[in-house]
Amino acid sequence: MTETATTAVDVPSGKPAAVPTPRPGDPRLARLSLNQATVKRWSLAEAVEGCRRAGIPAIGPWREPVAEMGLAAAARLLRDSGLRVSSYCRAGFLTDPDRSVALDDNRRAIDEAAELGAPSLVMVVGGLREGERDLAGARARVVDALAELVPYAAERGVRLGLEPLHPMFCADRAVLSTLGQALDIAERFAPDEVGVVVDSYHVWWDPQVYEQIARAGQRTVIYQACDWVLPIPADALLGRGMVGDGYADVGGLRRAVDAAGYTGDIEVEIFNADVWAADGDAVIATVARRHVQYVV
Amino acid sequence: MTETATTAVDVPSGKPAAVPTPRPGDPRLARLSLNQATVKRWSLAEAVEGCRRAGIPAIGPWREPVAEMGLAAAARLLRDSGLRVSSYCRAGFLTDPDRSVALDDNRRAIDEAAELGAPSLVMVVGGLREGERDLAGARARVVDALAELVPYAAERGVRLGLEPLHPMFCADRAVLSTLGQALDIAERFAPDEVGVVVDSYHVWWDPQVYEQIARAGQRTVIYQACDWVLPIPADALLGRGMVGDGYADVGGLRRAVDAAGYTGDIEVEIFNADVWAADGDAVIATVARRHVQYVV
Numbered sequence: 001m002t003e004t005a006t007t008a009v010d011v012p013s014g015k016p017a018a019v020p021t022p023r024p025g026d027p028r029l030a031r032l033s034l035n036q037a038t039v040k041r042w043s044l045a046e047a048v049e050g051c052r053r054a055g056i057p058a059i060g061p062w063r064e065p066v067a068e069m070g071l072a073a074a075a076r077l078l079r080d081s082g083l084r085v086s087s088y089c090r091a092g093f094l095t096d097p098d099r100s101v102a103l104d105d106n107r108r109a110i111d112e113a114a115e116l117g118a119p120s121l122v123m124v125v126g127g128l129r130e131g132e133r134d135l136a137g138a139r140a141r142v143v144d145a146l147a148e149l150v151p152y153a154a155e156r157g158v159r160l161g162l163e164p165l166h167p168m169f170c171a172d173r174a175v176l177s178t179l180g181q182a183l184d185i186a187e188r189f190a191p192d193e194v195g196v197v198v199d200s201y202h203v204w205w206d207p208q209v210y211e212q213i214a215r216a217g218q219r220t221v222i223y224q225a226c227d228w229v230l231p232i233p234a235d236a237l238l239g240r241g242m243v244g245d246g247y248a249d250v251g252g253l254r255r256a257v258d259a260a261g262y263t264g265d266i267e268v269e270i271f272n273a274d275v276w277a278a279d280g281d282a283v284i285a286t287v288a289r290r291h292v293q294y295v296v
Numbered sequence: 297m298t299e300t301a302t303t304a305v306d307v308p309s310g311k312p313a314a315v316p317t318p319r320p321g322d323p324r325l326a327r328l329s330l331n332q333a334t335v336k337r338w339s340l341a342e343a344v345e346g347c348r349r350a351g352i353p354a355i356g357p358w359r360e361p362v363a364e365m366g367l368a369a370a371a372r373l374l375r376d377s378g379l380r381v382s383s384y385c386r387a388g389f390l391t392d393p394d395r396s397v398a399l400d401d402n403r404r405a406i407d408e409a410a411e412l413g414a415p416s417l418v419m420v421v422g423g424l425r426e427g428e429r430d431l432a433g434a435r436a437r438v439v440d441a442l443a444e445l446v447p448y449a450a451e452r453g454v455r456l457g458l459e460p461l462h463p464m465f466c467a468d469r470a471v472l473s474t475l476g477q478a479l480d481i482a483e484r485f486a487p488d489e490v491g492v493v494v495d496s497y498h499v500w501w502d503p504q505v506y507e508q509i510a511r512a513g514q515r516t517v518i519y520q521a522c523d524w525v526l527p528i529p530a531d532a533l534l535g536r537g538m539v540g541d542g543y544a545d546v547g548g549l550r551r552a553v554d555a556a557g558y559t560g561d562i563e564v565e566i567f568n569a570d571v572w573a574a575d576g577d578a579v580i581a582t583v584a585r586r587h588v589q590y591v592v
Contacts, residue, residue: 170501171543205466247467249429
C-alpha cells in the first residue's frame with residue numbers, strides 16, 4: 001500500500017485516484033467489508049488474503065467458492081483470518097416450481113451460514129415461472145416458504161435477510177422489488193429472525209426508500225454498497241458499478257441506515273465484467289478509496 | 297383481413313396466431329389504439345392507413361413524424377381519417393439543465409397537441425444530470441417546471457399526463473418511477489389539467505400498483521399496453537414486448553384502470569427492434585389479436 005493519489009488508478013474507470021489509498025488500520029476502514037463477488041476470479045483463500053493485505057476487516061463469502069474449498073476448511077480459514085463475516089450470499093429462489101428442492105437447498109445454506117459464523121443469510125426470493133403473470137401468487141409462495149425456513153434458521157442462529165432487488169429483476173430473480181414490500185414480509189417474524197438487505201444499487205431510485213430505511217431500523221441485516229451506472233450491459237446482472245461511478249447516493253443511504261440504528265458492515269458487492277477483469281488488489285484499493293471518498 | 301387463426305403468424309414471436317384476427321368493426325376493437333411508435337418505420341400517413349385497413353379506431357401520434365409531415369397537414373390528415381387521437385407523445389425532460397429550452401419545447405408540444413386534437417400530452421419528466429446524485433432535487437425541478445406549464449396547457453385544452461417510467465430508466469429518463477409518486481405530483485393540480493399515464497410495461501412490477509390505479513381514478517389520461525419480456529436488450533429502451541409475450545398482467549391492469557373509472561383508449565406502444573423490422577400490417581394484426589386474447 002505505498003500508492004499515492006497521484007500514481008494509483010481507479011478500476012474500472014481508469015481515472016487517476018482522487019484520494020490516497022487508506023492504509024491498513026485506518027479507522028475509516030473499520031466497517032468496510034468485501035463481498036466476495038467483487039473479486040469473483042479469486043478463490044476464498046485469495047479473497048481473504050487480499051482483504052488482509054489491504055486492511056479490509058470483513059468479508060462476505062458466497063456459497064460457490066465456499067463449496068470449492070469445502071465447508072469445514074472455509075470455516076477454519078475465516079475463523080483463523082481474523083476477518084469478520086459480514087453476511088453469507090446467497091439463498092432463496094423460493095418461488096421455484098419445485099418447492100421441496102428449494103427448501104432443501106435453503107436449509108443447506110442456513111447450515112453453511114451457521115458453520116461459517118455468518119450473522120445473516122442473504123435471500124434473493126425468486127421470480128416468476130416461465131410465462132407466469134401471477135405476481136401476487138408468487139409473492140404468497142415466498143411468504144409460505146419463508147415461514148417453513150424461519151424456525152430452522154432461528155435454531156441455528158442465522159438471521160434471514162430479505163433482499164429487494166431492482167424492479168428490472170422482478171420477472172426472473174425477485175418478486176420483492178422495494179424495501180417497503182420486504183419489510184411487510186419481514187415484520188411477520190421476529191426482528192432477530194428475519195431482516196432486510198439494503199443494497200444501494202437495488203433501492204436508490206425508490207421514492208420511499210428513506211422512510212422505509214427508517215422503518216426498517218435494526219431489521220437491516222446488511223448494507224451493501226454499489227453504484228447504478230449506465231448503460232445497462234447486455235447481461236443486466238453485470239451492470240453494477242464501482243461506488244462513485246454512477247448515480248446512486250451510496251453515502252446518503254449509508255447515513256440513513258445508520259440514523260435508523262444500523263451499526264453493521266458496509267459490504268461492497270459489484271458484479272461487473274470490467275471489475276472482474278481487473279487485478280484483485282487494484283479492485284480492493286479502489287473499493288477502499290471510494291469508501292472513504294463517498295461513503296464513510 | 298382474410299387471415300384465419302391457422303394461417304396468421306404473430307410477430308415478432310413467429311408463432312402461429314392463437315385466435316383469428318378480429319375484423320374491422322369488431323366491437324372488441326372499439327377501444328384499441330395504435331401508438332405510432334409501434335410501427336416506427338411508417339410515416340404518419342402510412343400508420344393512419346394501416347389503422348383504417350385493420351379497423352383500429354384510434355392512434356397515438358409522435359412528435360417526430362408529425363413534424364416530418366408538417367403540423368397543419370398532420371392535423372388535417374388525422375381529422376379526415378375518422379380516427380380518434382388517443383394521446384400525443386411526447387414532451388417532458390423537465391430536469392434538463394437548460395430549463396428555458398425545456399419549457400419552450402414543452403410549450404411547442406402543447407401547441408401541437410392542441411392543433412392535433414389530442415386530449416393529452418404524455419410527459420416523460422427527465423432523469424438526473426451527468427454525475428448528479430440528488431434525486432430529491434431533480435424531482436423538485438420537475439414540480440417547478442410543471443407548475444409553469446400547467447396554465448399554458450390548460451388554456452389550450454391539453455391535459456398533461458405524467459408517466460412514471462420503470463425504475464430502470466430513473467437515472468437517464470424519468471425520476472418518476474411509480475404511479476404513486478406521479479399521483480403525488482398530479483394531485484397538486486386539477487384533475488382535468490394534470491393526470492397520469494399508466495403503461496403496463498413500466499408499472500407491472502410495482503407492489504402498490506393496484507391501489508395506486510384505484511387512487512388515480514379518472515386521473516388516468518391514457519392506458520398504454522406493452523409486455524415485459526426478457527432478456528433486456530443491449531439498448532434497454534427497446535425491450536418492450538408484444539402483449540402476451542411476457543410477464544406483465546396487461547389484462548389485469550386494464551381491468552383495474554377500468555374499475556377505477558377509466559373509459560378511454562387502450563394504446564399499444566411497443567419499442568422493439570424485431571417488431572420494427574416486421575411488416576406493419578402483420579404488426580397491427582398481431583396487436584389486434586393479442587388485444588382480444590389478453591386485454592379486452
